[in-house]
Amino acid sequence: MKKTDLRYRAYVQILKEELVPAMGCTEPIALAYAAAVARKTLGVLPDKVEVAASGSIIKNVKSVIVPHTGHLKGIPAAAAAGIVAGDAEKKLEVISYVKEEQVEEIKQFLEQTPITVEHLESGITFDIEVTVHAGADSAKVRIANYHTNIVRIEKNGEILENIPVSGEEENNLTDRSLLDMEHIWEFINTVDVEDVKPILEPQLRMNMAIAEEGMTNDYGANIGKVIWKTQEHTTANHARAMAAAGSDARMNGCEMPVVINSGSGNQGITASVPVVIFARELGVSEEKMYRALALSNLTAIHQKTPIGRLSAFCGAISAGVGAGAGISYLKGGDYKVLIHTVVNALAIVSGIVCDGAKASCAAKIATAVEAGIMGYDMYMCGQEFHAGDGLVGAGVEANIQNVGRLAKDGMKETNQEIIKIMIGC
Template sequence: MEEALYQNHLAILKKELTVALGCTEPIAIAFVAAKARRVLETEPVSCVVRCSGNIIKNVMGVTVPNSGGQRGIDVAATLGIVGGDPDLELAVLEPVTQAHIDQVKVLLDQGFCRCELVEGVENLYIQVLLTDAQGNTAQVEAREYHSNITQIVKNGRTLQSNGGNRASVQSDGGEKSLLTVKNILEFADCVRMEDVKEVIDRQISYNTAISREGLSGHYGVEAGQVLMSHGGQDDLRIRARAAAAAGSDARMSGCPLPVVINSGSGNQGITITLPVVEYAKHHHVSEEGLRRALVAANLLSVHQKKYIGSLSAYCGAVSAACSAAAGIAYMLGEPFEVICDTITNTIATIGGMVCDGAKSSCATKIATAVDCALNALELAREKHVFQPGEGLVKQDVETTIRSVGRMGCVGMRSTDVEILNIMLEH
């Protein structure tokens, strides 16, 4: 592989696999709010949070970590202002104490924070405006991905602005348009372990830890535990599904353990990681073999999501589970054709699963997506694959990924709006 392409893929991997504490949408709000508080430099007396519909959708149903079990945009923003550290980015709420939580409750009772829906913006859009008692203001905006600060304004003076254009988003994190299934697998073959060991081992460690917490604690509907109680000790596929679901069980219910995300999503990071880890343990795969498989799986998911976007009505568990199964196929030495057919079979089957916000049912959607993807792998091993012209399947895996991505990004826009409208009904 050319060195320039190698470095591009490495940059994408390192940019995507960052640490987040809790569901990334409320955490992103907390991060932007904490950043605004630092810019203001004084105690704010009011806060206005303006968000896109997809942000609202993904905050309504999840517990904000380190909040004492509270939910909501106002909780996330106020907690970020009171106790957040913006230097930690998506781990912004790590320093929060009980005193901060108590202070948040007082401020919310006083009507400190107001939330507004913004239409006609990117799917991922957050703006926080703070005002102090003297009338000083600080406004911070994020677009495109969760920690991408695109504008900072203090007292009407712009301190930072890059317009949120996609070029600026990708300048530090590689060019995703260069990704293909073929060159992702080539990169996984040749990547130097010293270049990825730290980031991949952190993903394995963090995401395994929250999965174990979900399997032992009481979170959500306990999807992972229920799966394990129905044959998980003897069935590898059930263990793979349960491990991924359990991580989401814990995360969506406010478990404060950090996770390593993919495509801006902790659930997707968990879904990519745990099935591959379970199959590696079962088949006694070496540490290096597991790392290379996760390199492939992570980049394959980024490749699919680049067409869909960070947030949409298309459930990200699908691309993540699909990539996990493709990573398993790669790890077990399956040929290129089987890996491609695994991807095609998965997204041609379950590509229509909708995202109706982050909440406890994400765990069962993950379990379903992983099951579908592993079945897709078994079909591919038997040389069965859906053919061009059957639904969204095209002549090769790249155009199939692109066609499903177009459906998820463009075709499901009206679905996304209607989902939000239904969720906002009382």
């Protein structure tokens, strides 16, 4: 693939758009970002806050610790952090730099300021509205469809910014329909690594750092440590343990950034850490490692495109399958090995649901990485799932579309039931 090709430029740009740093689980951080922009628009500290959020946002914010808040959880904590200590210019790193005294100010704000939370039923899966009041003045900010996509800003009823929301289309991003496995394979084999290394190096550095942190200290259910303590010390188990440990730390208050994939830190960890572990233990060149990382990330993004940002389908599955793709490349697999790895892995783990961000995400990540590796191992042993075996279709693209349809359309009602269970309805 030549640098002048449309897909070449698009694939580099897609990686730039999706692989960005974030501090904390991205749904509460998106909420904190909206709150920070609302407070900035208002111009003063508010005396009342109203949050309206879609069910999937409520689900993903409910149980995860918001960093730099003294281990607080939930929507009010995320909003308060953005209002009191947020830097609106930093977007998904909005609360990366919180002073020690501000942690106490966040707690005081929560105690003294009414913050209401409403279930927003707009028909948009990813939808946040934050309205702040100070006396007779007010400001409102809406984010829709993805984490930094501010579509409306108001102050005292005057519209300062208004971007029409047409369903769940991500109109401001590079066309994801250009992605397919055949062209992704061509891209990763021909790309000038210097074009992608500046995007991938921060992911490698940050995500490996938080994985090491999770293996070193006490976070959540310590799934990474459990794997490493109880299972054989193979490269595969090392990859599973480290990916899980990164999530252990991230979901349980670790104040270290990660580079995300498809809007998710857990997916960014899952798509990168196992690939780096295999690359290092196989002793491959740095160039081959970066090609494998590009393959893993683009495969994950391609799978997530038909699903959407949020769903009842666990996003770590797509990233685990991506990791399996990257590992197959590191082990010398060709295109045929790649696509059979993807198909096999998707057939194994296409039923894991997302019940919000929390400690158990780490265990799901370990399962997803295991499936990605098993998908490769199956094919290398002459075994595969065939079209007609459940969701398995004819060809890798059919499988990705089938799972996308299941996750986006088939699991809508499942998502609603999960949300009702989680909020006690």
